[in-house]
Amino acid sequence: xxxxxxxxxxxxxxxxxxxxxxxxxxxxxxxxxxxxxxxxxxxxxxxxxxxxxxxxxxxxxxxxxxxxxxxxxxxxxxxxxxxxxxxxxxxxxxxxxxxxxxxxxxxxxxxxxxxxxxxxxxxxxxxxxxxxxxxxxxxxxxxxxxxxxxxxxxxxxxxxxxxxxxxxxxxxxxxxxxxxxxxxxxxxxxxxxxxxxxxxxxxxxxxxxxxxxxxxxxxxxxxxxxxxxxxxxxxxxxxxxxxxxxxxxxxxxxxxxxxxxxxxxxxxxxxxxxxxxxxxxxxxxxxxxxxxxxxxxxxxxxxxxxxxxxxxxxxxxxxxxxxxxxxxxxxxxxxxxxxxxxxxxxxxxxxxxxxxxxxxxxxxxxxxxxxxxxxxxxxxxxxxxxxxxxxxxxxxxxxxxxxxxxxxxxxxxxxxxxxxxxxxxxxxxxxxxxxxxxxxxxxxxxxxxxxxxxxx
Numbered sequence: 001x002x003x004x005x006x007x008x009x010x011x012x013x014x015x016x017x018x019x020x021x022x023x024x025x026x027x028x029x030x031x032x033x034x035x036x037x038x039x040x041x042x043x044x045x046x047x048x049x050x051x052x053x054x055x056x057x058x059x060x061x062x063x064x065x066x067x068x069x070x071x072x073x074x075x076x077x078x079x080x081x082x083x084x085x086x087x088x089x090x091x092x093x094x095x096x097x098x099x100x101x102x103x104x105x106x107x108x109x110x111x112x113x114x115x116x117x118x119x120x121x122x123x124x125x126x127x128x129x130x131x132x133x134x135x136x137x138x139x140x141x142x143x144x145x146x147x148x149x150x151x152x153x154x155x156x157x158x159x160x161x162x163x164x165x166x167x168x169x170x171x172x173x174x175x176x177x178x179x180x181x182x183x184x185x186x187x188x189x190x191x192x193x194x195x196x197x198x199x200x201x202x203x204x205x206x207x208x209x210x211x212x213x214x215x216x217x218x219x220x221x222x223x224x225x226x227x228x229x230x231x232x233x234x235x236x237x238x239x240x241x242x243x244x245x246x247x248x249x250x251x252x253x254x255x256x257x258x259x260x261x262x263x264x265x266x267x268x269x270x271x272x273x274x275x276x277x278x279x280x281x282x283x284x285x286x287x288x289x290x291x292x293x294x295x296x297x298x299x300x301x302x303x304x305x306x307x308x309x310x311x312x313x314x315x316x317x318x319x320x321x322x323x324x325x326x327x328x329x330x331x332x333x334x335x336x337x338x339x340x341x342x343x344x345x346x347x348x349x350x351x352x353x354x355x356x357x358x359x360x361x362x363x364x365x366x367x368x369x370x371x372x373x374x375x376x377x378x379x380x381x382x383x384x385x386x387x388x389x390x391x392x393x394x395x396x397x398x399x400x401x402x403x404x405x406x407x408x409x410x411x412x413x414x415x416x417x418x419x420x421x422x423x424x425x426x427x428x429x430x431x432x433x434x435x436x437x438x439x440x441x442x443x444x445x446x447x448x449x450x451x452x453x454x455x456x
Contacts, residue, residue: 098434313388331366346428
C-alpha cells in the first residue's frame with residue numbers, strides 16, 4: 001500500500017477572512033436567541049390566584065401508602081425509649097402516694113399482704129420511688145396501660161410472687177377502672193383468701209375489654225408439689241424439666257402478654273427428671289443420689305417455659321394470629337435477718353442505702369440465668385419468625401434494697417396487740433400491697449408500651 005494520508009489540524013488562522021466572519025455572525029445569533037426567549041418568559045403576567053375557602057392553601061394529600069408508612073414511623077418514634085431500669089436507686093418522695101390502699105382494694109389483696117389492714121403502724125415504706133440512672137420512670141398510668149392492652153389478655157404465671165405482682169396490677173388498674181372477678185381461670189373455682197382459691201383467678205376490665213389473670217405454676221414446667229405443711233405424702237418436689245405445665249401452656253393461644261415469675265420453690269428438696277430419667281436433685285431426698293443443686297434445674301425450667309411460649313407463638317404466627325409478649329420478672333430476694341420467727345426478722349422501715357447491702361450470690365445467679373435465657377429465647381423467636389417478643393424485667397437489684405417492704409410480723413393481724421413477743425412468724429418474702437412491687441408494674445407498663453409501639 002502507498003503512504004498514509006497525513007491528518008490536518010485546522011485552526012482559525014488558516015481560514016479565509018470571509019469564512020471567519022460568517023462563523024462569528026452565526027455564533028452571535030445562537031447566543032442572542034435564548035436570551036430573547038428568557039426575556040419573554042420573565043415579562044409574562046403572573047396567573048391569577050384561585051379562590052380558596054380558607055386563609056391558607058390546603059396541602060396536597062399524600063397517597064395512602066405513604067401516609068401509612070409515616071403513621072407507623074411516628075408510632076415507633078413515640079415508643080418508650082430503651083432504658084436499663086435495673087440500674088438506679090430508691091429516692092424518698094413525698095409525692096409518691098399509692099394509687100390504692102388496703103381498703104379500696106381489700107377484696108383483691110391477699111390478707112397476709114394487706115399490711116395496712118393488719119395494723120402495720122409505719123407508712124414510710126410507701127414514700128419511695130425508684131429512679132433509674134440516665135432515664136425517667138413515669139408513675140403508673142392505669143388509663144395508658146388499659147389502652148395498650150385493649151382487647152388483650154395479660155397473664156401472670158408462676159409462684160406466689162407472680163400472684164403478688166398480679167394483684168398489684170389489678171389494684172393499680174382498679175384504682176381508675178372497675179374490675180370484675182371472673183372465677184375459674186385455669187381450673188380454679190373461687191375468690192376467697194385461701195391459697196387454693198387464689199391460685200387461678202381472672203379479672204375482666206369491661207371498659208377496655210381487657211383481661212388480667214394468674215396461673216399457679218411454681219416451677220413453670222410440669223411438677224408435683226410436696227405435701228403442704230408437713231402433711232402425710234410426698235416430702236419433696238418432683239420437676240419434669242422437659243414437659244410444659246399445661247395448666248397455663250394450654251391457655252397460650254388466648255394470652256397476649258405472659259409474665260413469668262418463679263424461683264423460691266426451687267430452694268426446697270427436689271428430684272429433677274428429663275425424659276423419664278433422674279438428671280439431678282437438690283437436698284436429695286432419695287438415697288444414693290448426687291447433689292446437683294438447683295441452679296441448673298432453674299435455668300432449664302425458665303428455658304422450657306420460654307420455649308413453649310416461642311413454639312406456640314410460632315404456630316400462631318403461621319395462622320396470622322396476634323403477636324405475643326413474654327416477660328420474665330427476675331428473682332425477688334427474701335430478707336430474713338437472723339431467726340425467721342424473730343420480731344426483728346425483717347423490721348426495717350427504710351430501704352438499704354447504696355452500697356449498704358451487696359447482692360447475695362444466689363440472687364445474682366438466679367438473675368443471671370433468667371436474663372440469659374430471656375435473651376436466648378428472644379433470639380430464637382426472631383430466627384423462627386415466631387411473632388414473640390421476649391423481655392427480662394430485671395427487678396432483683398432494686399428488690400434487694402427493699403427489706404422494709406415486706407409484711408414481716410404483719411402477715412397476721414395486729415401481732416403485737418397483746419404486747420411484745422419473743423417469737424412471731426414473719427413473711428420476709430412477699431410484698432405489702434401497696435408497696436415496692438407496684439414499681440415492677442410501672443416498668444411493665446413501659447415494656448408493654450415499647451412492644452405495642454414496635455408492632456407492625
